[in-house]
Amino acid sequence: MKETPLSACERTFLLKAVEEKKRLDGRQTYDYRNIRITFGTDYGCCTVSLGKTRVLAQVSCELVPPKDSRPTEGIVFFNLELSPMASPAFQPNRQSELLVTLNRQLERCLRNSKCIDTESLCVVSGEKVWQIRVDVHVLNHDGNLMDAASIAAISALSHFRRPDVAIQGRDITIFSPEERDPVALSIYHMPICVSFAFFQQGTYLLVDPCEKEEQVTDGLLVIAMNKHREICSIQSSGGIMLLKDQVLRCSKIASVKVSEITDLINKALENDKRVRKEGGRFGFAESMPKERITALKRDEAPVEMTGVQEMAEEFLSKGEAAPEVVSSPVIVATGTGQLGEGVQSTWGLEEEDEEDECQGEMDKEEKKKKKAEKDEVMVISDSEEEEVVVLNPEAPKSKGKRPKH
Amino acid sequence: MDQIETGSGSVLREYGSEQNLLSKPDGSATFLQGDTSVLAGVYGPAEVKVNKEIYDRATLEVVVQPKVGMSSVRERAREQCVRETCEAVLLSTLHPRSSLTLILQVVHDDGSLLSCCLNAACMALMDAGLPMGRLFCGVTCAIDSDSQIITDPTAQQERESRALMTFAIDSKERNVLMSSTKGSFSVKELQQCIALSQKASEKIFQFYRDSVKRRYSKIL
Secondary structure, three states: OOOOOOOHHHHHHHHHHHHOOOOOOOOOOOOOOOEEEEEOOOOOEEEEEEOOEEEEEEEEEEEEOOOOOOOOOOEEEEEEEEOOOOOOOOOOOOOOHHHHHHHHHHHHHHOOOOOEOOHHHEEEOOOEEEEEEEEEEEEEOOOOHHHHHHHHHHHHHHHOEEOOEEEEOOEEEEOOOOOOOOEEOOEOOOOEEEEEEEEOOOOEEEEOOOHHHHHHOOEEEEEEEOOOOOEEEEEEEOOOOOOHHHHHHHHHHHHHHHHHHHHHHHHHHHHHHHHHHOOOOOOHHHHOOOOOOOEEEEOOEEOOOOOHHHHHHHHHHHOOOOOOOOOOOOOOOOOOOOOOOOOOOOOOOOHHHHHHHHOOOOOHHHHHHHHHHHHHHHHHHOOOOOOOOOOOOOOOOOOOOOOOO | OOOOOOOOOOEEOOEEEEEOOOOOOOEEEEEEEOOEEEEEEEEEEEOOOHHHOOOOOOEEEEEEEOOOOOOOHHHHHHHHHHHHHHHHHEOHHHOOOOEEEEEEEEEEOOOOHHHHHHHHHHHHHHHHOOOEOOOEEEEEEEEOOOOOEEEOOOHHHHHHOOEEEEEEEEOOOOOEEEEEEEEOOOHHHHHHHHHHHHHHHHHHHHHHHHHHHHHOOOOO
């Protein structure tokens, strides 16, 4: 299914609104949409909603041999996926241009900025290191996927705990969470992406563009920055020429936004930690809004067990019992085998044999006749083969009912 | 020997759902069963690719997205189970030559994942307003080593169980639309599990009814 394109009048309306410093959702030029960070029951599971944009991140880990060039460093791997849920235009397992750009940008923001201490992920130098895998799923696309993905990824990484390991000689023991508390990753700083959309060759700019605004934008500038105001990466796309002042102004705006978002992430992390420590309830089930009319929740419900036994009994007694199975194989002709009752191989058999199956009992005379015929068949088909052995020559028994339990 | 006891196992964990939470899809819902959580999104009826077009009914596509890694055979099997259940209830002949896409995202797996997928799918289809002849729900039963039947098992209970069964039950006659089983069990145990699932389905259908009632309470 294709994406619905913007009509010409929608386009002019949006551009006119940008000129008048107005936005569709009533935001100001430098405003972000509402950010909501929730953590799941697992460590390292996090959903971020940025307005209507929704992203799910999950961090997982695995012990792998390190890369030959870096034997003492762990591996961090990012995988952003555009789920077809997010937009009908996204195809599953298809490498689109947008997907490649987002993946690359996420890697540059989080891996190349060296925000994660990869050396602490080394277990045995040159043999075993932790591979940290970050899966980011885009669940709903309403613009500014990059910012949402970077917030989700860094929050999930900060939330994640890997199992503790102990090394004794050459033995590596991995402790389950019950045995030893899992260990958090050491994260030096939190780089966060901030996107700017430019209109009319850079005359107007908007922070956190929504999907419609992204469709009419001339160019996009993404700045990844941490709260110490250090720029981790800058990417300008769309082919707009920006002045030095504009980039500097953007970086100033970014520093304000990043410090706000970092505070929010830290608050969410602390909140989750506190609830877990107090033994309270946490996870997505708890973060589901209860006041919404579209949401409903029910407590644990017992299932009535009375009558189940009777229902099963009744069903069993009503239903026809399975016919008894003849376990010995019946060989009708050489090279053919038969197992069970009523099952007949149709290969190389005369049609008369099937009649034999259908009718319950037969006259002895007829049987003899049949036998003679069978023998004839044998003579025709194979001359010097072994004789036909009929292991179970009786006619099938009448179907008996199974005894009641 | 097959005596089942009214133990603590026969409960449905705390369950809940939220509909219409994503803006892009035509219908969306999350379904929670205890800690297990699945997010579903539906697109359709929409244009269909020529090679997938069926001249007299809509083409239903189901995608199950795992939380970690790429989708594998296990997800394909789940997709098939859900697709066949949905095909049985959807009145797809009303939308010939069109496509329906159902995407299920696993958010957390703590047992009974397939039944949670089915419930999320049904809620999302309801939200999308697609014509269905009847509703369906999923119930998972596990038989533990003491031959006790546990409904809606957790991941831990699933691991310790001897057999695991998931049924899709329809809302009209409480018939079994789909069944997926693992492990060994007797015919009687199977019948007991079906009977129990039919009982449990009442609760879920009542929940569907309540949530729809709540949703449209301001309009009616």
